[in-house]
Amino acid sequence: xxxxxxxxxxxxxTFGEGPTAVHxxxxxxxxxxxxxxxxxxxxxxxxxxxxxxxxxxLERPTSGSVxxxxxxxTQLKEKELNKARQSISMIFQSFNLLxxxxxxxxICFPLELIGVKRSDAxxxxxxxxxxxxxxxxxxAYPAQMSGGQKQRVAIARALATNPKVLLCDEATSALDPTxxxxxxxxxxxxxxxxxxxxxxxxxxxxxxxxxCHRVAILDSGVVAEQGTVEExxxxxxxxxxxxxxxxxxxxxxxxxxxxxxxxxxxxGSSYEPLxxxxxxxxxxxxxxxxxxxxNIDGKAFGTMLLGLPDDEKxxxxxxxxxxxxxxxxxxxxxxxx
Amino acid sequence: MAEFWAQYGSLLxxxxxxxxxxxxxxxxxxxxxxxxxxxxxxxxxAHGIWPNKWVNRILGWxxxxxxxxxxxxxxxxxxxFTKLVVGTKIGVPGAIVPLVVSAAPFIARMVxxxxxxxxxxxxxxxxxxxxxxxxxxxxxxxxxxxxxLILGASISIITILSYTAIAGAIGAGGLGDLAIRYxxxxxxxxxxxxxxLLILVLVQVIQSLFSWLSVKMDKRLR
Ligand SMILES: Nc1ncnc2c1ncn2[C@@H]1O[C@H](COP(=O)(O)OP(=O)(O)OP(=O)(O)O)[C@@H](O)[C@H]1O
Ligand SMILES: [Mg+2]
Numbered sequence: 391x392x393x394x395x396x397x398x399x400x401x402x403x404t405f406g407e408g409p410t411a412v413h414x415x416x417x418x419x420x421x422x423x424x425x426x427x428x429x430x431x432x433x434x435x436x437x438x439x440x441x442x443x444x445x446x447x448l449e450r451p452t453s454g455s456v457x458x459x460x461x462x463x464t465q466l467k468e469k470e471l472n473k474a475r476q477s478i479s480m481i482f483q484s485f486n487l488l489x490x491x492x493x494x495x496x497i498c499f500p501l502e503l504i505g506v507k508r509s510d511a512x513x514x515x516x517x518x519x520x521x522x523x524x525x526x527x528x529x530a531y532p533a534q535m536s537g538g539q540k541q542r543v544a545i546a547r548a549l550a551t552n553p554k555v556l557l558c559d560e561a562t563s564a565l566d567p568t569x570x571x572x573x574x575x576x577x578x579x580x581x582x583x584x585x586x587x588x589x590x591x592x593x594x595x596x597x598x599x600x601x602c603h604r605v606a607i608l609d610s611g612v613v614a615e616q617g618t619v620e621e622x623x624x625x626x627x628x629x630x631x632x633x634x635x636x637x638x639x640x641x642x643x644x645x646x647x648x649x650x651x652x653x654x655x656x657x658g659s660s661y662e663p664l665x666x667x668x669x670x671x672x673x674x675x676x677x678x679x680x681x682x683x684x685n686i687d688g689k690a691f692g693t694m695l696l697g698l699p700d701d702e703k704x705x706x707x708x709x710x711x712x713x714x715x716x717x718x719x720x721x722x723x724x725x726x727x
Numbered sequence: 728m729a730e731f732w733a734q735y736g737s738l739l740x741x742x743x744x745x746x747x748x749x750x751x752x753x754x755x756x757x758x759x760x761x762x763x764x765x766x767x768x769x770x771x772x773a774h775g776i777w778p779n780k781w782v783n784r785i786l787g788w789x790x791x792x793x794x795x796x797x798x799x800x801x802x803x804x805x806x807x808f809t810k811l812v813v814g815t816k817i818g819v820p821g822a823i824v825p826l827v828v829s830a831a832p833f834i835a836r837m838v839x840x841x842x843x844x845x846x847x848x849x850x851x852x853x854x855x856x857x858x859x860x861x862x863x864x865x866x867x868x869x870x871x872x873x874x875x876l877i878l879g880a881s882i883s884i885i886t887i888l889s890y891t892a893i894a895g896a897i898g899a900g901g902l903g904d905l906a907i908r909y910x911x912x913x914x915x916x917x918x919x920x921x922x923x924l925l926i927l928v929l930v931q932v933i934q935s936l937f938s939w940l941s942v943k944m945d946k947r948l949r
């Protein structure tokens with residue numbers, strides 16, 4: 391079985407003191423498995439950056455424990471910490487390349503830090519440029535590259551020391567949708583080929599959907615819920631979860647006052663055949679009040695809100711029919727007022 | 728013209744040479760002192776890579792005192808110290824000590840400002856890669872701030888150059904000394920204007936050279 395590479399226990403981080411103190415993180419508990427792509431999503435100010443920065447001690451936790459690859463990070467002395475950081479790389483929203491170094495020398499930078507011979511460093515940097523698809527741009531300076539290219543150089547630089555973990559803080563937030571996809575593809579590929587564990591911080595659900603295996607939802611400094619991406623998408627348990635999964639919102643109070651059910655698809659068939667067969671097989675017509683389904687790895691996930699007919703008999707018939715389907719769960723929605 | 732040159736030519740050459748020596752040597756030693764001071768001022772700030780309130784305060788105070796002292800007063804005030812260091816209070820060596828003492832704090836502030844222009848994110852990235860503080864200074868701060876440091880150096884050099892003219896007042900030699908001795912004391916205006924012109928040319932050359940160098944070095948501009 392896979393082993394835990396990042397374990398966070400009772401992590402707290404408070405900025406400032408007294409009445410103006412900001413509790414950025416409160417009692418965070420997380421386990422990230424070796425080789426997985428783990429997403430952390432939340433709204434702006436939720437504490438995502440603070441959390442990921444606590445993983446490599448760019449931010450010192452106020453209390454709690456952070457164990458990365460068997461080492462208790464909060465206890466490390468400066469030298470040991472710098473050594474540990476060689477195997478926990480990080481990429482950023484603003485790329486943070488050295489502006490006075492070209493692509494090749496940017497990638498050599500972390501190797502220089504640990505005293506790798508210049509010729510070996512250059513060879514390794516060329517190898518990495520190839521992996522990120524920029525072998526022709528080794529002489530280019532950051533000012534001469536597009537955002538996507540800069541992020542590729544940053545990724546190559548992050549991989550130079552063969553890290554076990556790659557932390558990505560909003561790595562695609564400054565990029566357009568197409569470039570975002572290509573960077574996400576690259577991260578996915580690196581995860582598969584090199585086995586590097588990837589931690590992705592984002593406020594965009596589609597980033598999670600695209601590459602993550604598991605996800606934690608952060609809300610005002612606490613983990614609201616966590617689970618596999620399928621679980622969270624199919625059936626978000628918390629308000630914040632639903633807000634993130636349905637960014638356009640299903641307004642519960644705007645619904646008619648008839649009986650409403652939420653149907654969750656857990657990887658079976660998509661929803662259209664269900665509605666059609668409801669009409670054909672039971673002769674019951676239902677109203678689709680709202681739907682948000684996605685295809686993940688060719689399977690349907692998501693939920694749909696259905697308004698049932700007023701007629702009690704027809705409604706129960708529909709419910710029984712839906713319950714009989716596999717990979718579909720159903721719950722009645724109570725409407726306030 | 729030929730007559731003027733025959734009479735004052737060797738003096739002008741000597742004066743120019745002395746000015747260049749005083750400026751060059753003083754700039755060098757002022758940077759030896761000022762550069763580390765500027766780096767320290769920057770990294771000991773509250774958000775620096777080595778926050779240290781007391782080092783920052785004390786250094787800041789020393790720099791402010793140094794900078795608020797008019798050069799001519801500083802020059803006289805530290806004469807015993809000058810004698811101690813170079814064995815004389817006058818001449819070119821006698822001028823170099825006060826020039827260094829007065830320019831170092833100025834350079835420290837200039838360096839501090841240049842370093843503060845560096846994007847905090849880049850420093851953060853270096854930290855995340857396990858760079859030590861020393862490595863961050865040597866491999867991030869200084870190379871990334873190089874174009875700005877070069878521009879700062881041109882300002883420092885020209886300031887020191889203008890101070891050498893003041894040092895001329897205590898017989899330090901150089902173009903300033905010539906201007907005072909011939910232009911003022913012996914009333915040879917042509918000599919005074921010639922020295923002024925020479926200083927002007929020096930300033931122009933230094934400024935153009937360093938501006939060109941700064942642009943050439945800056946990889947952000949292309
Ligand atoms: N250095 C700091 N000093 C004081 N407060 C801070 C500091 N860094 C973060 N905070 C506060 O901690 C909270 C969490 O910030 P954080 O940057 O982790 O959020 P985030 O989820 O990454 O947001 P975003 O999506 O906008 O990047 C915010 O309220 C923020 O104001
Ligand atoms: Mg953030």
